[in-house]
Amino acid sequence: MAKNSATFVCQSCGAVYNRWKGKCEACGGWNTVVEETGGAHPMAGPVATRPSRAKGRIFPLEGLTGEIKEAPRTAAGMPELDRVTGGGFVKGSVILIGGDPGIGKSTLLMQASAALAKGGHRVAYISGEEAVAQVRLRAERLGLADAPVELAAETNVEDIIATLSQGRPPALAVIDSIQTMWTETVESAPGTVTQVRGSAQALIRFAKTSGTAVILVGHVTKDGQIAGPRVVEHMVDAVVSFEGDQGHHFRILRAVKNRFGPTDEIGVFEMSDKGLREVSNPSALFLAGRDLAAPGTAVFAGMEGTRPLLVEIQALVAPSPLGTPRRAVVGWDSNRLAMVVAVLEAHAGLRLGMHDIYLNVAGGLRITEPAADLAAAAALVSSLSGSPLSSDAVYFGEIGLSGSIRPVAQAPARLKEAAKLGFTRAVSPSSRDKADQPGLSVGSIGHITDMVANIAAGSPRRKAVAGRREG
Structure with a gap:
């Protein structure tokens, strides 16, 4: 009998060492190397059953020209979810969804499963973290207890695949979560790099052979990245992140990777006592309740994929009693703010070096495009001068280091949404x-x-000076 050899695997990047290390040399993470008993490789079982052959099989090679077939899809019945996935779930595809704890991943997947099941499709929801009674309680709270969703609480991958293979293949199978799954072909604890990789590989193989769309729920680290080896993100067909601040009721579903659809689309949801509600007009929702007469607020006409989105950018510039002024940013890149402040000081003559600067994107949305430079600069100048901006104006444009305002893409769509x-x-x-x-x-x-x-x-100060001069 072969003796099992102990290896040390980094739980962040999957790097393998023959001895323990305090710092992973591959990713630089501290205390991420964990000892794992070397067992059979995840592919050892299926490969061992294949007959050995002396030479490989010759397969035909085709050119770029030829018939193009659209991948068959199954619409989820939720327009915001279908928008992000590219029109529905592709048969045989595997989607990895991540998000902060309590953000609403299980609620979203339960609503999608119920919508598909009510449409006559076979849907299976496998929970590895909650008991069946807990999942039923959530479904009852959402008003979905009557949906014909097949439910189970199981963590063994071989048992899950054997059960789902009975009868007609499911249209959708939800695995919540991949970190709790374990396969018998790997001798390590659930949640380790080896187990996550082996379990995901077995589920992906089942999806490709049966045509079932599989959704894997993944935990996230403190940095917001999906926990586990990054190779899992390369193995799946789509990676989706469910973002949002628990202090706000808005949730953003964003595709990070999608082999069968766009990666720049977002879905907007609103958390309510009855679950997640789809938001068809997010611009009106993000602008609701804004103070029209307050200085330091500007409306930014942004784009999220093909969807125009108007959000409010708030800025506060106040004299700082500290030697090093504070720079606090929520929802925007702090490096981008530092660049805009430097341009305003160098080319516009503003003195912001002795002021605290606070910048916030209202509604909990995170903006990544450089077109928000002009709106952020307008909010900063408005707060510094005490002059409110026009309540019926929108701003967008990229600021160069020379102070020039550079054009941005999709300007007609931004203007149409503003109008x-x-x-x-x-x-x-x-x-x-x-x-x-x-x-x-x-x-x-x-x-x-x-x-x-x-x-x-x-500015009120300039108006007061002009009034005294006229008097």
């Missing part, structure tokens, strides 16, 4: 692809100093 919500003015860089919108006047600016001069002209 639909009743805005009458748009401040943006000059561009050739702008489309005229009825009732919307577009003010093009070429340098950051033009915007600062326009905002400073409406």
Whole structure:
């Protein structure tokens, strides 16, 4: 009998060592190397049953031209979820979804499973973290107890595959979560790198052979990354993140990787006492309740994939009693804020070095595109001067290091969304692809100093000085 050899595997990146190390040399993580007993490789079982052959099988090679078939999809019945997946679940695909604890992953998947099951499809929900009674309690709270969803609490991958193989193949199988699964071909504890990789590989093989769409729920680390080896993200067909702040009731479903659809689409949901409610017009929801007369607020016309989105950017600039002023950012890149502040100081003559700066994207949304530079700069100048911006104006544009305002993509879609919500003015860089919108006047600016001069002209201090001069 062969003796099992002990190996040391990094739980963050999957690097293997022959002895313990305090710091992983591959990813730089501390205290992530854990001893695992070397057992059979996850592929040892299936490979051992194959007949050996002296030479490989010759397969045909085809060219780029030929018949193109669209991948068959099964619509989930939830438009926001179908938007992110590219029109529905592709048969035989595997989706890895991650998110913070308590963000609503299980609620979303329960609603999607119930919608598919009510449409006549076979759906299986396998829970490795909760008992069957707990899942039923959640379904009853959501009003989905009457949905014909097949439910089980199991963690053994071989038993799960054998059970799902009985009868007609399910249209959808939800595994909650992959970190709790274990396979008999690997001798290590559940949740380790080897077990997660082996369990995911077995479930992916089942999905490809049966045509069942499989959704794997993954835990996330403190950095927001899906826990486990990164190789699992390469093995699956799509990686989806469920984002949001538990202090807000908005939730964003975003595709990070998708082999059968776009990766720049988002789905917007609102958490309620009856579960997640789809938001068809997120711009009106993000702008609800904003203070129109307060300085330091600007409306940004952004894009999330093909969907235009209007959000409010709030800024507060206050004198700092500290030697090193604070820079606090929520929902935007802090490095981007530092660049905008440097440009305002160098080219617009503003003195922000002795001020605390706080920037917030209202609603818990996170903005990543550089088109938000102009809106953030407008909010900063408005807060510093005490001059409120026009409540019927939107801002978008990228700021260069020279102070120039550079054009951004999809300007017509941004202007169309602003006109639909009743805005009458748009401040943006000059561009050739702008489309005229009825009732919307577009003010093009070429340098950051033009915007600062326009905002400073409406400052209460300047108006008071002008009034004393006239008197």
